[in-house]
Amino acid sequence: MNVIVVKNAQEGGKEGYQIFRQVKDRGGKVFGLATGSTPLTTYQELCNSDIDFSDCTSINLDEYVGLGPNNDQSYAYFMKQNLFNQKPFAKSYIPNGLAQDIAEEVAHYDQIIADHPVDLQILGIGRNGHIGFNEPGTPFDSTTHEVHLTPSTIEANSRFFDNPDEVPRYALSMGMASIMKAKHILLEAYGDAKADAIAKTIEGPVTEEVPASILQKHSDATLIIDEAAASKLHGQY
Template sequence: MKIRVFESEHDAGLYAAALAERIVQDTEHPVLGLATGRTVLPFYEALVRLEHCGLDLSRCITINLDEYIGLEADHPQSYHRFMHEHLFHHVHIPESQIHIPNGTALNLDVECARYDEVLNRHPIDFQLLGIGVNGHVGFNEPNDLLQSKTHVVNLTPETITHNAKFFPDMDQVPKSAITMGVQAILQAKQIVLMAFGEEKADIVARAIHGEVRTDIPASILQLHRDVTIVLDEASARKLPGRKYL
């Protein structure tokens, strides 16, 4: 596991995008596992700039981690909308090569199975991750048992409360989601986890240096052979050996 700490989120995003660029350049049909949320915006901003500077993303296949259940693709807070606003509208990845779970599917079990088939056909070369304040990756929430396959998850009260700031009122906050399972995440050839801000400092330290445990889902990344943790100084402040004023 490699840990890189940057002075700014901008610099961290440039570094993470440079790691993705290497995969894109060295792979015939690169598969990028993508995440959503404020944390990964510097990555997308840098990746868009790289394409405008000559990086060819048209061969990329993208597979997103998750989507809220019950939100239409054009809902302002859907992950479909997020991805198109911050990446797909600005780069030349064909729509047929973009994969995001359908949170409004009539049969969610069938949708989960369909998504696992997508993952089976397109093993992930580069997996981008954020980390929730409770340690979730994707929407794999803390639990006694982490599910390996794509599945429907009931979001924890902590996650729902954290997401409430993005919705007009609590009643509109989704209570469930479809998420990629931990198996697909761990099978990615390379994983990059990004975390910024002091609110993430405790969970980052526990995920990286604590025991591997299902109530801190991100701790399973300790089992992967090629993980890079990309932080700012605030999120790194509780890591052993780092001294801060």
């Protein structure tokens, strides 16, 4: 793992942008994208740049079950607001939260991932070490699946909703094995609420109880973290 410690999320966004740029300049065409507040500074840097994704494909990690793209809490809506309106891709995939047949949607999404090997996957991290919506205990060999969200994730995400009862209880998420297939992985984490998860991810054992710890086994993973998120690490980075 390549760990880059920055002062704050603004600086992290600049580093994140550089990684997108390098992958694109080397011919990368498929970008795995994430939602949440963490990647926002990187998306902002991309929006303010001359980078052009019009010949590229994006594949998002996850979506809430029950929310369609016009719902302003859906991840599809988030992506339009924060990246796609300014930087459109030739094709953008995101799990269909309104799919009637979940099993069919899951198989369809796995096929999309198989057809479009991801060059760069960007990730945030949950306070419990989850990536995408792969909660602790998710098998490392999992592919796209429906997830029953944990109370801590529902609570953490309730800040985006008017009423905590509105937070969906289920989501569709790329699996751990799908994420690990990406050629390059970039995980960003900012703030002390992520310090425990980051210490376990970098210095703890590789365990399904801390999903992000699998990144220790990836051949090309970069972590951009701020000083607060790095505060529980023992090693020097």
